[in-house]
Amino acid sequence: xxxxxxxxxxxxxxxxxxxxxxxxxxxxxxxxxxxxxxxxxxxxxxxxxxxxxxxxxxxxxxxxxxxxxxxxxxxxxxxxxxxxxxxxxxxxxxxxxxxxxxxxxxxxxxxxxxxxxxxxxxxxxxxxxxxxxxxxxxxxxxxxxxxxxxxxxxxxxxxxxxxxxxxxxxxxxxxxxxxxxxxxxxxxx
Amino acid sequence: xxxxxxxxxxxxxxxxxxxxxxxxxxxxxxxxxxxxxxxxxxxxxxxxxxxxxxxxxxxxxxxxxxxxxxxxxxxxxxxxxxxxxxxxxxxxxxxxxxxxxxxxxxxxxxxxxxxxxxxxxxxxxxxxxxxxxxxxxxxxxxxxxxxxxxxxxxxxxxxxxxxxxxxxxxxxxxxxxxxxxxxxxxxxx
Numbered sequence: 301x302x303x304x305x306x307x308x309x310x311x312x313x314x315x316x317x318x319x320x321x322x323x324x325x326x327x328x329x330x331x332x333x334x335x336x337x338x339x340x341x342x343x344x345x346x347x348x349x350x351x352x353x354x355x356x357x358x359x360x361x362x363x364x365x366x367x368x369x370x371x372x373x374x375x376x377x378x379x380x381x382x383x384x385x386x387x388x389x390x391x392x393x394x395x396x397x398x399x400x401x402x403x404x405x406x407x408x409x410x411x412x413x414x415x416x417x418x419x420x421x422x423x424x425x426x427x428x429x430x431x432x433x434x435x436x437x438x439x440x441x442x443x444x445x446x447x448x449x450x451x452x453x454x455x456x457x458x459x460x461x462x463x464x465x466x467x468x469x470x471x472x473x474x475x476x477x478x479x480x481x482x483x484x485x486x487x488x489x
Numbered sequence: 490x491x492x493x494x495x496x497x498x499x500x501x502x503x504x505x506x507x508x509x510x511x512x513x514x515x516x517x518x519x520x521x522x523x524x525x526x527x528x529x530x531x532x533x534x535x536x537x538x539x540x541x542x543x544x545x546x547x548x549x550x551x552x553x554x555x556x557x558x559x560x561x562x563x564x565x566x567x568x569x570x571x572x573x574x575x576x577x578x579x580x581x582x583x584x585x586x587x588x589x590x591x592x593x594x595x596x597x598x599x600x601x602x603x604x605x606x607x608x609x610x611x612x613x614x615x616x617x618x619x620x621x622x623x624x625x626x627x628x629x630x631x632x633x634x635x636x637x638x639x640x641x642x643x644x645x646x647x648x649x650x651x652x653x654x655x656x657x658x659x660x661x662x663x664x665x666x667x668x669x670x671x672x673x674x675x676x677x678x
Contacts, residue, residue: 326515444667445658451648452641452671459640469634478633482641482675 311337312344316358317400325355325411352413359408359417362401367424369394374427380440381484383431387424388457388480395461396471402461428454441487452486500526501533505547506589514544514600541602548597548606551590556613558583563616569629570673572620576613577646577669584650585660591650617643630676641675 301309315336319328330351334341348354370391374383395402408414419425432449435441441449460479464471471479490498504525508517519540523530537543559580563572584591597603608614621638624630630638649668653660660668 442667442671444664447652447657448649448664448668451645451652451668452675455645455648456640459644460637463636463640468636475633475637478631479637479640482631486641486671486675 308337308339308343309347311339312347312354313358313361316354317404320355320407321400321403324407325413330354355408355411356413356416359405359413360421362405363422363424365398366391366394366401366405367422370424371427380431380435380438384453384484384487385480387428387431388454388483389476391454392457392461392471392476392480395457396464399461399465402458406458435487439489442489449487453483456483497526497528497532498536500528501536501543502547502550505543506593509544509596510589510592513596514602519543544597544600545602545605548594548602549610551594552611554587555580555583555590555594556611559613560616569620569624569627573642573673573676574669576617576620577643577672578665580643581646581650581660581665581669584646585653588650588654591647595647624676628678631678638676642672645672 312333315333316328319332319336323332328351330341330344333354334344337344344354348357370387372390374386378386428450429446432441432446436443436446456479460469460471463469469475501522504522505517508521508525512521517540519530519533522543523533526533533543537546559576561579563575567575617639618635621630621635625632625635645668649658649660652658658664
């Protein structure tokens with residue numbers, strides 16, 4: 301992409317994020333996004349087939365970024381606890397620094413567009429599923445269905461972030477570490 | 490209320506639940522509810538000032554029922570673990586048997602109507618906050634902010650129920666008991 305096109309592309313992405321936050325998916329049109337981005341609707345159609353294509357690609361981009369953020373610095377020599385805690389803290393910090401992404405993700409996942417998304421396309425999903433399978437096999441983790449374990453080990457990240465953004469708790473480094481410890485203990489025998 | 494009025498009142502409530510599930514709050518009007526309930530809009534205005542009044546009263550009714558369901562059978566002679574686990578299992582079972590209430594609650598809580606709701610009006614909220622304060626004071630629970638503890642101890646109930654209704658896991662009695670154990674351990678030192 302030429303620098304000028306990249307600037308316009310970024311304006312489309314940022315305007316979409318802002319408008320979804322403000323109006324939700326049902327209230328948005330390509331023309332509203334174009335207006336907000338200060339470009340012509342035709343420019344949007346150079347990059348995206350339609351509204352659904354734009355929203356879906358933006359979701360995929362956000363999930364890929366979250367995935368890369370969460371897996372940063374993970375290497376083979378770490379043990380299971382180090383890997384789990386690194387992913388946990390990375391995920392928390394990445395989302396803490398990108399509140400717009402989290403809002404977009406949560407809203408998108410309530411729409412029928414979600415039917416076109418394959419979880420297996422995201423490295424983090426594969427990695428975590430694998431980690432849990434190994435943990436269960438090695439009798440380090442409880443032998444329970446992975447979604448049950450994830451409900452206690454990872455989903456609270458979303459709850460805690462929402463509480464943080466609403467001002468209910470201030471998730472400082474100390475509380476993040478304590479919460480990560482609870483999540484780790486939830487998995488263990 | 491006369492039996493005939495009670496029947497109509499119930500029809501309004503049930504139609505509202507169905508329509509919110511189907512269309513969400515933005516897509517609904519008093520006339521749609523009246524049509525679905527097979528009564529005249531005037532009958533709705535006998536019981537409720539307007540749409541917001543109806544939706545808010547329905548939310549309060551649902552929360553009160555959930556609260557009563559969760560606190561059933563709790564008595565003074567139980568210790569903290571018995572109380573926590575009874576509330577946990579009761580809450581899980583109540584919501585498992587009332588999926589429409591859970592959907593309504595989750596949708597309502599994302600609307601601005603939520604600003605008129607005081608959490609302190611629900612016995613369960615008071616009871617749980619009290620339980621956590623006592624638990625922390627007695628050094629049975631971790632000395633962390635209550636919302637942080639609740640994110641691990643109670644919020645996963647919602648996640649697990651959603652997984653159950655989506656067919657991701659089948660939350661049978663065994664898994665409910667295992668999940669309750671994880672929730673209890675999350676609180677403890």
